[in-house]
Amino acid sequence: MPRFSVIVPAYQVQACLSQCLDSVLAQSCADLELIAVDDCSPDACGALIDEYAAGDARVKAVHLAENQGPGGARNAGMAEASGDYLVFLDGDDTLAPDALRALADRIEETGEPDVLVYDYARTYWDGRQVRSRLAGRLAEEGPAPFRLADRPGVLRVLTAAWNKACRREFVERHGFAFPPGAYEDTPWTFPVLMAAESIATLDRVCVHYRQRRRSGALVGADRRHFDLFAQYDRVFAHLETHPELDRWRPELFRRMIDHYAAVVTRRGRLPRGSHAEFLRRARAHYRRYRVPGTRMRPRHALVRFGLRRTFRALRLASAARRRTLRTTVRLARALRAGALRLHYRLQLRLPVRADRAVFAAEAGPGDPGALEEALRAHAPHIRTAWLARPEQQHAVAPGPRLVRPGTAAYWTALARSAYLVTDDVLERRLRKRRGQVVIRTGQGTPLGHMGLDLLERPAAARGTDFAALMRAVDQWDHVLSGNRYATLVWERVLPGRYRTLEYGAPRNDVFQRATSADVTRLRESLGVPPGAVAILYAPAHRDHRRTQGPLIDLAGVARRLGPRFVVLARTPYDPGAGGDAGGRIIDVRDHPSVPSLCLASDALLTDYASLMFDYACLDRPIVVHTADWAAYEAARGTYFDLRAFPPGAVARSEDELADIFASGHWRGSRSAQLRTAFRERFCPYDDGRAAERVVRHVMLGEPPEALPAVVPLAERHPVPSACTRAPAATVPRPSGGVPVTR
Incomplete structure (x- = not known):
């Protein structure tokens, strides 16, 4: 029995389907079955699914004889599922890397809840990713798991099936299924959350929700938006058959009216000439399901009274107000800019x-x-x-x-x-x-x-x-x-x-002036455990990549090195996104002082970042990872081959990288020889008085021969790392074998 059954309905998404399926099969948590449902798609979706099923035993292909829509396709997938948890994913969306590992860890941590709710990010054609505005409701704070009554705000998270993992036994026991028609997620999500005995949240983006450049399903003008009425009828019918859930009626009523108002007020949603009909039906639902005493919001008046023309007039007035405000702001900015230009010209005369x-x-x-x-x-x-x-x-x-x-x-x-x-x-x-x-x-x-x-x-x-x-x-x-x-x-x-x-x-002057007490204080402020080897990881920017994603499996490397090592990760992305590393990754991407991070660390792990030239002044070990040297050199160009003249040990793969640290090669004699040659070439003047020389020469007018003489490299004594002062310890190699004493 697999841990997850990932159900993917596919209909006219042949261009995106391979990316979707690959994102599932490439998950670091491989305990899954992928049920891909061809919803009688007229394009090549069915053939693609069969190709994946033939190439990977974890893929199960399901072909429907006629198109049933996303709801029917998901139901067909659930009928074939055997995993502990059901995970839904649309055929044009993708799972984030290591998402299933994060889900598995959170499920185990919270005691196998009925439902786990996680976050998503909208991804656009230009590479932008925008996280959900309601991500704050998924904070992993307070007791977990919980019931909906303890955190009712979860009910306001997007009513999609693909941002929740549901325990299969729980779904089957209650007989939950997706209805036909559009907005099929609505009568699924609300009953599932209300019936769940235990709910947990995961404050992490697990799904990349693709935003199409052109109108996709339920984005353009379409009569299918009228399916929304039938779906809310099903929601309230569920309440009628489950009186114990009646307490949620006011909240569901508010969600319903907000949903109707969003559809009718968003330009281009409804076909031309259908707004009056939509409002009539929405008004009928307002009267049918309203709970006496429910506080009415301003937007509700649009639905309650069918004030389409009034709302349209208000919208036009609001648009005119915004245009006037923008014009006023532009004029004010122009006047201010003119005043500042005049002020600058006057100051230039003083x-x-x-x-x-x-x-x-x-x-x-x-x-x-x-x-x-x-x-x-x-x-x-x-x-x-x-x-x-x-x-x-x-x-x-x-x-x-x-x-x-x-x-x-x-x-x-x-x-x-x-x-x-x-x-x-x-x-x-x-x-x-x-x-x-x-x-x-x-x-x-x-x-x-x-x-x-x-x-x-x-x-x-x-x-x-x-x-x-x-x-x-x-x-x-x-x-x-x-x-x-x-x-x-x-x-x-x-x-x-x-x-x-x-x-x-x-x-770099601070490297010569800092003391051991400064190093200890900095490590404590960063949360580095006493006796740990702190590796500062600082990769270079990749010009050839549209987004700066992970270059190595940092969490995997940290897990292989064991508890003796911690990583100070200064990356442009979330270093914890690669999975749980047992607290051995410390996110320092927003730390204001790079020199402080250098002082707190025991070694530098980088690839092509110029920070290595500064770090060499500390005379501490440097390890460079050059797995994509050819791509970097082709995109950026380099002035010398770092692999031929490195500042320390060179790793060409993650396995070599883990072995360099576990074996002690990172601080061995050969690495020290390479570092010495590197320092002699690139750190000849960094003796702690560089800033003083500049000030005395430029600001105080002293001639070069009167400036402080440069201290030779052999006579400099930068503050040692905490690891250098610590007693020797035994660290196991990641792949077993003989422990290495350092």
């Missing part, structure tokens, strides 16, 4: 203030933040300010004045500050003045192509305004660089008249 410096950072404080801190320490007479949007202000260190872009203070700061420091293109409307100095902090040491080299890489250059970039380059006076290799690259791909300051990366 003297530049030599005791002012402004800082801006797109990628977190980074180098600008380190320079601002050094400026306050070595040139306290210069007042500093940060240009930061509201969402960036939490990442700015306390002390300097915060200036919001687009305000009068913002333009004053740009017009009159002597020093402008940024890690990106500053303000495109900036007019650099005589006496102003623009410092462009580096973007790190590049591995992938940057700047003008991206002209030949359209995937990586998507959206880049090269003309604007070159105008910004012409304004730079100084560009910071961490090594000779980076200097040669940047000066070629961003040609300009600036001077390169090869003093090291200011953001």
Whole structure:
């Protein structure tokens, strides 16, 4: 008996059906049967289903002699089901990766509930994914499982069959089945939820609900919307035969009227000339099923009184009001923009203030933040300010004045500050003045192509305004660089008249100043267990991928390594989406300080991210995963073959990756030799005083020969990791074998 019976009705979805079936068969939880029902589809759906059934024993093909609609097709699938739980999926939708594993874990955790309700995301043709607005009602808080009376808000979640897993024995005992016609989910969902003795929720997107570019089922004008009346008749007929459920009548009445109002008010839903008929029937239902004392909402008046013309007039008035409001807002914005332009021109006529410096950072404080801190320490007479949007202000260190872009203070700061420091293109409307100095902090040491080299890489250059970039380059006076290799690259791909300051990366100064107490404090704040080996996982952006999804099975790797290891996952996606890792994955994607994450970790796991060049300053192990090197090199282009000159151990597969950590190779002598050579080439000046050199040379005017001498690599002592200070421990290899002592 399989754990899940996944039932997929298919009718005229031949273009999407393979993707749907593949999403089920590729699940990490393989304890399933896939029942694909050909609803007498006139296209190739039936043939596709037969092909899958022939190739995988878990697929059971069901062919209907005549079209019965989604409800009848699901009923036919249920008749063939033998799994513990029924999971429904439409033929043009897909299961999210590891969704069934998450369902199985939650079902076991909550004691085999009758119904498990989970979330979905609408997916659009351009790759956008929008999660349900009512996801908050699926929060996994409070006792679980529960009854509907304990959390009635679950009744307001989308009335679809495919966002719920139902225990098959429960469904068969109550004789639940789908009715004919459209909106067949409605008289299924409500009775199922009301009858369930135990319900649980899973706050996770398990279904990707495809949104068609053109009108699909029940989206365009169609008489099938009138089926809604028969379906609600069935809902209330169910209440008549089950008096113990009468307490839900007011809520179901409100849901019904809201549903009718949504259909009749949404443009293009009903065929032309049918609105009056729909409202007459809706009004009849209002009178038939209304519960005395039910509080009437404004939208209910449309149905109760059949006020179609009144509602249409109100809708037209509302549209006119919105147009007027938009026009007023545009006019106000234009007036404000004109006033700010005038203000900026006036400020440009006033003297530049030599005791002012402004800082801006797109990628977190980074180098600008380190320079601002050094400026306050070595040139306290210069007042500093940060240009930061509201969402960036939490990442700015306390002390300097915060200036919001687009305000009068913002333009004053740009017009009159002597020093402008940024890690990106500053303000495109900036007019650099005589006496102003623009410092462009580096973007790190590049591995992938940057700047003008991206002209030949359209995937990586998507959206880049090269003309604007070159105008910004012409304004730079100084560009910071961490090594000779980076200097040669940047000066070629961003040609300009600036001077390169090869003093090291200011953001890496903290690695030399931090103490063991700082490391301990950071690990505690992140929730790293004492004695654990913390691996910072930070992959590079993939230009050739429309969406930044998982590159490795992080949860699977964490499970194979065992409880000794934890992963600090700094990924652009939810690192927990790959399944349960026993709490060994810590989501740090929103952490404001990358240097803090580096200090808290014991090793770095990356692929092609430039963070490896900064992390090498810590002299801690680095492991690179190069499974898709060919694709990355083709899309982005690289300046050298990382596999030939790596900073540590190289893994070409997940098996190699797990073995590198379990065997101790990640911190072995060969890895240390590779890291030493890497540091010598890319970290020659990162001795903890890079920011000081910049401030003393640029702001205080000291000549290069008077600046602090660079500390040789052999004499630097970056703070050791917690793992280095911990006693040796024995870790089992993921595939068994001899334990490895470290």
